[in-house]
Amino acid sequence: MSDHLEQLENLSIHILREAYANFKSLCMLWSIGKDSTVLLWLSRKAFLGHVPFPLIHIDTRYKIPEMIEYRDQLTRQWQLDMIYGMNTEALDRKETYPDGNADRLRCCKLLKTEALKNTLSGQWPRYRFNHAANRYETDPNHDPFTGVIVGLRADEEGSRSKERYFSRRDRASEWDIADQPPEFWNQYKTDFAPGTHVRIHPLLDWTELNVWEYIEREKIPTVSLYYDQGAGKRYRSLGCWPCTFPIDSTARNPQEIIEELRSGQLKNIAERSGRAQDAEDGGGLETLRREGYM
Amino acid sequence: MIPATDEKMNIVIAGHVDHGKSTVIGRLLADTDSLPQGKLQQIQELCRRTSKPFEYAFLLDALKDEQAQGITIDSARIFFKSEKRHYIIIDAPGHIEFLRNMVTGASHAEAAVLVIDAAEGVRENSRRHGYMLSMLGIRQLTVAINKMDLVDYSRPVFDAIVQEYSRFLSEIVLSGSFIPVSGMQGDNIAVASRRMDWYKGPTVLEALDGFIKEPPPLDKPFRMPVQDVYKFTRAGDTRRIIAGTVETGAIRPGDEVIFYPSGKKGVIRSLERFATQPPSSYQAAQAAAFTLEEQIYVARGQVAVQAKDIGPQVSRRMKVNLFWMGKEPLTPQKEYLFKIGTAKQPGRIEEILSVMDAAELNAKDKKDQIDYHNVAECIIKTDRAMAFDTADAIPALSRFVIVDNYEIRGGGIIRQALPDSQEPLRQQVMRRNLKWALSAVSRERRWERLSQKACLLLVTGHKNAGKKELARAIEKKLFAEGKLVYFMGIANVLYGVDADIKTPGPNQSHRPEHLRRLGEVANLMLDAGIILIVTAIGLTQEDLEIIRNAVDSDLIEVLWLGAEPTDIKIDLHIESLENLNETLSQIKRLLQQKGIIFSI
CATH class of the missing domain: 2.40.30.10 (Translation factors)
Structure with a gap:
């Protein structure tokens, strides 16, 4: 096993186990993307084949259809406790970017940030997969989640590098960057005041290259959108179809993506450059993230 | 530069404000060709136009503003490489945040660079940061004496600081090399200076390359703080898995381990891993998981130690x-x-x-x-x-x-x-646990059968508060609900197990010994799976600690009845028995919340 991947894996597993031991109401955000899928795989490693907490997906109804198919397929195959939430009101009002009634940032805020906050707090309905009935059903449980595992990486984008492994969020899910407590050794923030929650980031030290190396090594199933299907294009980062664009690339599998990343071809292109909302946020996600975006 | 390997090293940079941390880093980036093309010239040009003297620190600020896509720099980390390996400098920007970020950074760093201004000399934070690095466990340090250009590259100035700071380092059990540098002029950062012939040592970059990747501490005794014990029965998995990250040493199947501080002992049956074959051993720095031959009670917070090693x-x-x-x-x-x-x-x-x-x-x-x-x-x-x-x-x-x-x-x-004061008691309980003969039925199986967790319900309060009345009422209610529950009157113990010490001794009260024996009796009853209710007058925290030595402390719930509780930590305070039914419901809720009574 490659040494640096093993080190990353060991620390991530340690963090996941700390999270599970300390947070009674714990969940993991699964965006269907490569990072959170690696996180899902690491959870199965940490808990010896099990994923002992629900996975939360925020559905905007504008996700690329393959993403939802892949989500439900893996949910059945791995017997995952799958929950999705969404901003039904905004969708009903058609207050979205594709409907022409909101700019990209506002659309993100409504369909993702707001939906996320209210799904985590239990204010809005949650739809949970019933394996016996093979369908999603409204979840009667409205308890807020106090620990939320998120697959973000420090190298993705400026504001994410300011995160801790365990980052507190206040009542309104807001994040006070300037006032973060220290993380001594492997001691994390596992105590929290009523009404607040903690975001947990087991992949903070991973790079995009590490993620692909790990996917390749562990043979983790990933959604086909990441690979060129013959048109010379592939997605590097996944999101909603109206705001996410593929990049020019002929990489057809994880091995070829690793070569592409190593070769430096993508060196001057930001990973999220295909995500149009970032550009409207002055080149960073900081505004969205302070308000609770992942 | 293309490093020979994928090896990465985390470095933390520290030093008093304005002693030139950013300049040293900026120069390091520039001299190792780690900057985006044309960036240096662009900032120099900008400084020329605004008539500001160029500083490498501006370069860092400019890079941060651009958030150069996480390639060279992001808000907290700076990336560069030498011919030997990749480096991540954990930078701790900002004045107020600095120490908190430095602690966080140094906790994950393998080595440190501490910058001291040659003109200003050793200052408050030079010492404070040195102390912090030592305490956080940094063992590899290089001290860059910066701004040598401002002191005419003077050897006596350098020597004096080396002498002063070395003395300080030896006090805090840390050692380091010293390098005279000028971040501004580029002396001894990545290129050897020609202005200080008297210095024959390495440049900062060479010093970094000279740091060694410390191997995990395999030669020390095995220590693994238990993170959790997993039993995913509902998913059809009957393994009882003990999980944690190994801090030092290694374990293999067949090894005998003791869990501290309880002193419970078991033999490793199997190492566990998902998706691949389990390894032949788990060693320092690895996230481990194993099962035991015996069904002993292990919980998060205990430290697993090899029985053959010296204990903690x-x-x-x-x-x-x-x-x-x-x-x-x-x-x-x-x-x-x-x-x-x-x-x-x-x-x-x-x-x-x-x-x-x-x-x-x-x-x-x-x-x-x-x-x-x-x-x-x-x-x-x-x-x-x-x-x-x-x-x-x-x-x-x-x-x-x-x-x-x-x-x-x-x-x-x-x-x-x-x-x-509890050292002798603890020793005695450790001996008991080492000698403990396990019953053939595991604790969990017994609990599953009884649909309850064993529990010691301590009902305490001042004299005549109605403790016995409450205890009996709880017993009746739980019994009616099908629970295995027993109210044990304190007199039953006092005149039986305690008959030899019933009368106080000439100089001392036997209270601690009474409590110890009560704890031992309770421990047996709890091992049998019983919910045990005991009343006692005015228990204090110190009393509780004696009982907790003998009984697994997570199986104790304390109820205080009446006014003016002592310093004891209570799980439920009952003011009076005026509304007994409401009180009983309250107690039932507590037991449900704590997972003591449940139905399957």
Whole structure:
């Protein structure tokens, strides 16, 4: 096993186990993307084949259809406790970017940030997969989640590098960057005041290259959108179809993506450059993230 | 430069404000070709146009503003590489945030660069940061004496600082190399200086390349703080898996392990891993998982140790060095949470031995509180005994943090285990646990069968508060609901098990011994799966600790009945028995919340 991947894996597993031991109401955000899928795989490693907490997906109804198919397929195959939430009101009002009634940032805020906050707090309905009935059903449980595992990486984008492994969020899910407590050794923030929650980031030290190396090594199933299907294009980062664009690339599998990343071809292109909302946020996600975006 | 390997090293950079950390980093980036093309020229040009003298620090600021896509720099980390390997400099920007970020950074760093201004010399934060690095466990350090250009590259100036700071480093048990540099002029950063012929040592970059990747501590005794015990029965998995990250040493199937502080013992049956074959051993720095031959009770917070090795220290009192970062002072008047490994205990500062003035670090004042950003030597006393090692033996197991109002606000290392009054009791319980003969039925199977967890329900309060009445009412209610429950009158123990010590001795009360025996009797009943209700007059926290020595402390619930509770930590306070039914429902809710009674 490659040494640096093993080190990353060991620390991530340690963090996941700390999270599970300390947070009674714990969940993991699964965006269907490569990072959170690696996180899902690491959870199965940490808990010896099990994923002992629900996975939360925020559905905007504008996700690329393959993403939802892949989500439900893996949910059945791995017997995952799958929950999705969404901003039904905004969708009903058609207050979205594709409907022409909101700019990209506002659309993100409504369909993702707001939906996320209210799904985590239990204010809005949650739809949970019933394996016996093979369908999603409204979840009667409205308890807020106090620990939320998120697959973000420090190298993705400026504001994410300011995160801790365990980052507190206040009542309104807001994040006070300037006032973060220290993380001594492997001691994390596992105590929290009523009404607040903690975001947990087991992949903070991973790079995009590490993620692909790990996917390749562990043979983790990933959604086909990441690979060129013959048109010379592939997605590097996944999101909603109206705001996410593929990049020019002929990489057809994880091995070829690793070569592409190593070769430096993508060196001057930001990973999220295909995500149009970032550009409207002055080149960073900081505004969205302070308000609770992942 | 293309490094020969994928090897990465985390470096933390420290030093007094304005001593030139950013300049040293900026120059390091420039001289290792780690900057985006044309960036240096662009900033130089900008400075020329605005008539500002160029500084490498501007370069860092400009890079940060651009958020250069996480390639060279992001807000907290700077990436560059030498011919030898990749480096990540954990930068701690900002004045106020600096120490908190430095602590976070240094906790994950393998080496440090500390910058001292040649013209200003050793300052308050040069010492404070050096002290922090030592406490956090950094063992590889290089000290860059910067701005040598401002002192005419003078050897005597350099030598004087080396002498002063070396003396300080030796006091805090840290050593380092010293390099005379000028970040501004580029002397001895990545290129050897021609202006200081008298210096024959390495450049900063060479010093970094000279740091070694320390191998995981395999040669030390095995230590693994237990993170959790998994049993995913509902998913059809019957394994009972003990999980944790190995701090030192290694284990293999067949090894005998003891869990501290309880002293329970078991033999490793299997190592567990998902998706691939389990390894032949789990060793330091690995996230481990194993099962035991025996069904002994193990919980998060215990430390797994090889039976053949020297065990850790176990005590409620310890002498420590700590660093406080809370805005409110750390005081002996207040209770805090102390975390060592995965164990967490409430406790207090019993005594402040000395508070070191960061400006001098040798002035040892006697103080009654520890202020923001101060370093101190103290005695800590925790509610229950904790297992740990001292800093000179196994550093990882000597580290603790202090949680105040939900936040980590301080941390330190344990220098010495101090005796506490319960030492003999603990020894006796350890011996009992080592000799304990297990019943053929595991605790979990018994609990599953009974649809209840064993529990010691201590009903305490002042005399004539109605404790027995309440105890009997609880017993009846739980019994009616099908639970295996027993109210044990204290007299039954006093005139039986305690018959030999019923009369007080000539000089002493037998109370501690009564409580110990009560604990031992309760322990047997709990092992049989019973919910045991016991009444006792006016129990204090100290009394409770004696009982907790003998009984697994997470199986005890304390009810206080009536007014004016003692210092004992209570799970439920019942003012009176006026509304008995409501009280009983309250107790039932508590037992349900704690998972003591449940239905499948």
